[in-house]
Structures are given as structure tokens and as C-alpha cells.
Amino acid sequence: MYKVLRDSPIIGRLIITVSVLTMAVGMTAFAVSGGASAAARSTNHGKSGSITIALIPGITSDPFYITMENGAYAEAKLLGVNLVVLGSSTAFSPETQIPIVNAEFARKPSALVIAPTDAVALYAPMQRYSKAHIPVISVDTTLANTSFLTSRITSGNTNGGELAADTLALLCHDKGDVLIMSTNAGSSTVDDRMTGFTAEMKKYPGMKQLATEFDNDSPTQASTLTQSAILANPTLCGIFGLNSASGAGVGAGIQAAGKKGSVFAVGYDAEPAEVASLKGGVLSGLIAQSPALEGALGVEYAYDAVTGQTSLIKKSVSLNNHSINSTNVNQKSTQVFFYSATVHTDGVKA
């Protein structure tokens, strides 16, 4: 065999190489698509030719979005529709999300439910769906220009920021400095939480808000920045980590600086790690959103839009947040709002 390859002219070598490669690629593709169907996170509850809703979260590895998916799957099972979940597992950014949005457009789903990673960049890719008469619903984040959206669903972010400000003021007895630990800006949710917090903070004249820090969605960064902020500001009393990564980082940073109990952290979202931090006293409060409900409502409205029941759809929905602290963290009624880290495609909640 080796001799044949060696002596045959280059055409022969080329053909052999190409055949091997094609087989390899073909087998890989089949294996990957078949074997990974468990990981492909799609369900087929309905009959063929029925409704398929595409859900594109901001990032698929985040418990917030996983909880949203679970809520969506539960609703999809109830309604008897297919749900396809696609997204980047590595980054929350328009650069990774837009190719997925563009690719899914080629499959022409019945409806699109999406958490856009940027309020401006996703406008054109999402609008393409609308122009093709595919209803588009935004969940969690939304666009700057929402004119073509069938609905936009979010957990009240401004309200969440305000809740966080009140919580910190309570913990600090209305005295001391606070600051916001933010992730990369540009999404509507982040902006609203910052605005809500800042506005509410003004109601506490005894407290000063320092400059906001940006941790690029990295808990490690957040921890480092927290420790630096504590060193630089002896009168620092509280930090608002306005998303799960930031909150986790802030908690770690406070512990590392040995200031547990004297500097208070309020995090956002109730991921397993953050709930553990709260129970352990590293975080003093959590603002939990309603991602499961967002996902379920997104699927429900998508179904309504596709089946022509547009009167049932509210154009703008702002769901309530829930404040979790050391007093209510062990109550069953509160624990319902904890986020899940595992996907349940059959809709059974953890």
C-alpha cells in the first residue's frame, strides 16, 4: 500500500487523501450530530410539520439561562411544540451570537425567542426574521429599537437595581460608600440595573456612590477589583455585583480581603454558588430574577403569535424580582426562585 502511494503520481495521492478526508469528515459529522443529540438540546414534542421555536440565550453555560431554558422546555411540553436551544457556551458577546442567529435564520423556525447580547448589533440580524414574517420575542435583554418585536419580556432591571440599593442601605445603616461592580456594558439589562441603583442611592444622603468598576464578566477580575477597591477606600461599606459573575467575584474578593461582615455584598441572580455564598455569609443579599417564567412566557407568546392569538400577547412585560437574604433563604417559598445548573429538556424542574 505504501509502495503504491509512493510510486503513483500525485493525482493518485490526491484522490486517496481526499477520499480519506471526506470519509473522516462525513463520519465526524454524523457521529457528532447523532451522538450529540442529547447535548443538542432540542425536543420534539409535537408531530412533524408542527411548530418549532428557536431559543437563543445570551450564553448557554450560565445558570440564569439554563433556568430560563428549563422554564421554556416546560412550557413547550405543555403546548406540544418543538423547542431548539442554540447559543455560545463560551462568551456573552454579539460576535459569537450573531453567527448563530444568522445560521438559524436559514432554517426558518416558526418563531424566535432571544436574549440579544447587544442592544444595537443584534438589530439587523433579528429584524431579518421579522421581515420574513417570523415573530421575534426578546427575553432578559432587549434591543434599543424594539419596533418590530412581538414582545419584550424582562425581569424588571431598574426595579432590581433599586432593590439592591435599598438592601445595601439597610445593611450599612444609611452610612458609608458603595459602588457597583459591573460587567461589560452595552446590554439594556446592565444599564437599567445601574440606573436603578444609582437613582435609588440618591435617596440616602449619608451614603456616597463611588465610580463603577468593570470586570468584563470575569469573577476573577471582579475579585481583584474588589480587593483593590477595599484597600483604596476604607469607608467602603457595600458593593453591588450586578450580575452573577460579578456577584460571585465580589463575594470572593471580600473574603480574600478578610472583610466578611464589615463590607457587604449584594449580588444579582440566585445561582447555586451564590446561594451557597449567601448561606455562608459571604454575600449578604441576592436579587433573584424570574428566568424560568421569562422562558415560559417567551414560548407561550411565541405560540400565541404563530397560532394567530395575538390578543393574548402583551408587548412589554416586566416581571418582579425577589430579594433573598439571610432571613428568608431557607424558606420553601423563596427556594423556588433559586436557579438551576442542569438542563431539563423534559420540563421537569429540579
Place this chain on the structure above:
Amino acid sequence: MSSPPPVLASHLITKHFGSVRALRGVDVAIHAGEVVGLVGDNGAGKSTLVNIFAGALQPSSGQIFVDGQEVSFRSALEARKRGIETVYQDLALAPDLAVWANLFLGRERKAKGILGRLGWLDRKTMRREAETILERTRIRIGSVLSKAGQLSGGQRQAIAVGRAVAWGSRILLMDEPTAALGVEQQERVAELIRTVSSEGLPILLISHNLPQVHRLCERILVLFQGQLIADLRRDECSVEEIVSWITGSALVRNGNGK
């Protein structure tokens, strides 16, 4: 009757590499039409001397003269501009480039007009001229489109020699040009050297192949430990004598052999 100045000459060339003294005051002179052999044991300084003439190395002290004029080469390019072409021991070929590209590297033929000024290559001309250049070496290369790395050792040598012969206008320096060749190919290169020499171009030839040196070179310079210890006429010495100069035993016997 004054004879024209030597094409290439050196006066008291020394070269140190740190504490190692590779050359200790070497004077040579090579005249038009001569084929001069440069021999010596390993480490005697042959390649160092040739590299200095080629502009690849700078001497620590001493002078170089081309056609009687003192020159100093800061780079191989400057030496080439003076018409000194070199066949290096490592051949200096780019294995991924085609044969014609290796022949013309650094002196590429450009297209006419504005395209040429922007650097557009005239590949057709270069391919044509490459074939002509290689015909002179009479070693079969086949397609000038082949990549140099795909050819045999003998063919690569042919390219290096052909390149030097094509461009050399004043003198050729050859560092072991037949080292990796078979008998038949060595003969071809020897013929080429004779042809070129008959056209008047002088050649300085480093070689370990003493019989070949004795056949081709009218004069033989012997380096020993960085010094020129013998300048022999071919007709006046035998291969055995050359060997004794190389090993230094003749030095012990005779003092010096000029």
C-alpha cells in the same frame, strides 16, 4: 611592462572570533584567467577567508583589493555588486522556492512599465533564462518549476554553481562545489570550471578533493592554522606534497615553500 592588477587581492587579513584567531595575516592575489585552489585541514581558515571575500564576514583587520582598488564589503550584496559570486558550502538555496526563483532571488526580472516598478515579476523571462543558465551546467534538472528542496544533492549543487556562473562578472568563489556529487557529476562541474576559466573569469576553489584540485588549479594556496604557508605551482608539486603542506610536516621540514 606592467601587468594588470590582480582581480582579487588581500593584504594581512586577520579574523578573530573571540579569542580564536581564525586568520593571522593572509596575503593572496588572484589574476584573470587563473583557477586557484585553496586547501588546508579542517579549521585552517579556508571558509573564513572565502566568506570575507564574499562579504558575508568582515575581517578584523587587513585590506581587500578588487582590480587594484581597495574595497570593504559590509554585506554579501556589496560583494556581489563588485562582481564577486560565491558558491557557499551550504549552497544557500531556498528549498521551498522554485529553481528559477533561486537563480534570480534578489535580482528578480520585473515586468515592463508601471507594473514592474510596483514589483510585478516577469516570470516567463526568468523561467526562460533559468533554463539557459542550467544548460551550461549540463546537469539534468528537468523543470525549472520544481522546488529546490525536491531535487537531488547533485541537482541542487548545479543550481548553486549555475547561479554563480551566471552572475559572476569578476571572480567566482567556490567552497566545496563538488562535495556531494557523484563521479560523473563532479566531472561535469570540473568541465564547467574549465569552460568558465577559459572565458577569462578567475576562480578561487576550496576543496578537499586534492586530485581534483591538482587537475583543475594552476596554483594551490595552502592554509595552516590561519596562515598562508604555501603558494604552489601545480606543475611543480605532487598531490603528496600538497598533503604534507596541509598537515604541516612540510613546514617543519622546509621553513616555507614560496
Place this chain on the structure above:
Amino acid sequence: MASDAMVTAPQDTETPQVTADEATPSVRFLEKYGSLWTVVVLAAVVIVFGILSPALFTQAGWGAVSKATYEYLPLAIGETFVIITGGIDLSVGAILGFSCVVAGYAMEHLLGNATGSMFVTVVGFAVGIAVGAACGVVNGIAITKLRLPPFIVTLATLYALGGATYIVSEEPIYQIPHQLVTFGQQELLGGWFIAPVLVALACIVVFGIFLSRSSFGLRTYAIGSNPITAERAGINVSRHLIWVYTLSGALAGIAGILVTSNFAQASPLFGNNDELPAIAAVVIGGASLFGGRGNLLGTLCGTFLIAVLTVGLVLVQVTSFWQEVAIGGAIVLAVTVDQFLRKMSQR
């Protein structure tokens, strides 16, 4: 970097075996365009995914694929030149982000309260390319004058620019001329192309011709194949390398402004980790990391291969984690086959 193959000529004393002049014209053609196999592999992948999901063959499918290439094509072009010289440029993603943010900053301040201006748009392009080129010059000088390995220098640039980008702007800059956004988003030619894709394709055609037909291109290959030979041939290797890294930086600047135009913002997030698919595309396209080999047709195929994998895996509903596995697998496969073919052609 410099291959040792030429230092000692092998002891071959026989006449050569199969030499090129015994080959038929078609075989010689194939040897000249050796990276043709990349084209075939790309075709194979397209066909496989097309069978699995015919949605790939729609205008929307082509749209998704082409839009996933325009950002990486300019980067991969620059990287091709760099890798052919035996170097590497790890900073292209960071240069993209830095240059686009600086251009965004300039445009925002020049616009003031206006929403659009052709002049500001042109300035944006110019600033982006100039800043990218400047970063490339710094890379080139550090590599040639300080004699540091390209890996280390461009890694340092990557980190330095990553931080510098956030100093210029922590948040995305949305205040850019609407003409630029139109340029970046408007569907052209019956909806098949957007301008950034056309620009990227034009770049590859222009630079492809440049690399294969100009003396600059030839000397780029020479330096990668044997830098000592190039030096002896009279080529100013240092100066040439500085030009090559400058080109890489300028192309990253072009990529930056294309992304800005399509995403309607200049964001410090852009370009993050982009050097990986760029280098992957070049390697898949048949270039050797040791230098001396590679061409832009291969790079084009490599870039499209990655884009087709990205889009195709979404179409068959596979999560993006598998994309990264698939692309990594493609690189290993490509390098293995390349080495295999190399050994075949050298007895």
C-alpha cells in the same frame, strides 16, 4: 524556522528518480497548486452539511456563512504573510479591537451631534487602518531590532493592546456615522452580499495576486524558506519583516472597521480571541508553521471551512462547544495530511 535541509547536501550520488520533467502537464499543474486539496476538502464539507441540512444551500445559508468570514479573512491574509516568513502574529485580534475602538472614538468626537457624515466615515476607515498599521510596525521593530521571537513579541502586544483598548473606551461606542452602518449592513446584489464581505473578498484577490506575482511576495517565501539565503541574496530581511508585520496590523485594522460597520458599534469586545481562527484558517489552508509554504487560496478555503463548520453545526442543531472540537480536529487533520504529502513528494 530555517530548514536545515540545505545545510548538508545528502550523499545522493545517483541520477535522480522521478523528476518533474517526466511528469505530465496536468501533474505539474497539480504540483504547482499543491494546496488544491483544501478546496476539495471544503467542497466535501459543504456537501456533507448540505445533505444533513439543505438550509445551507439557501440565500440565508450563504448569508450566514459569508457573514461569518468577513471578520476573519483580512486577519487570515495578514497571518498568511507572517506565517510564510516563519513567524507568527498572536496580536491580530487585539489590534482589531484596539484600532476599531480608537477609530470609534475619533468618529464619535468628530461627529459631535450629527448622525452622519461621509467625511467622518472616511476618517474612521483611515484611522482604523493607520492605527492597525502602527501596531504592526511596533511588532516588526521589536522582532527585528530587538531580535525577540515573534511569539513572545506578539503575545506581549496582545496583552498590552487588550488593556489599552479598555483605556480608550470601556463601553461600546455607538455614535458612528449612519453611512458607515449602511455600508456595513445593507444587502447588495439581490441580497447575496453585504459590503464587508465584498471588501474582504476583494482583499483576498488583491493580496493573493500580490503574494504570488510580486517580488515582495517571492522574497516573503524566501525569508521563510531560508533566511540566511535571503540575506545572502541581498534582501534586507529586517526591513521586509517590518513590512510584513505592518501589513498584518493594517489588515487587522480593516477587519476592525468592517466589524464596526456591520455591528453598528465600536466595542472593546471585538477581536477577542480572533487570532485563533485566523491562524487555524492559514494552517488548514496548507501553510507550514516553519515558513516557506502557504498561499491565499488555501487560506480562503480554510476561512470558509471554519465558517461552514460554524454555521453547519448550528443547522444540524449541535451546540457551539462541538464547533471548537470540530475546528481543532480540522487543524490536526490538515497538518497531518500536509506532513504526509510533504513526505510523499520528498523521497
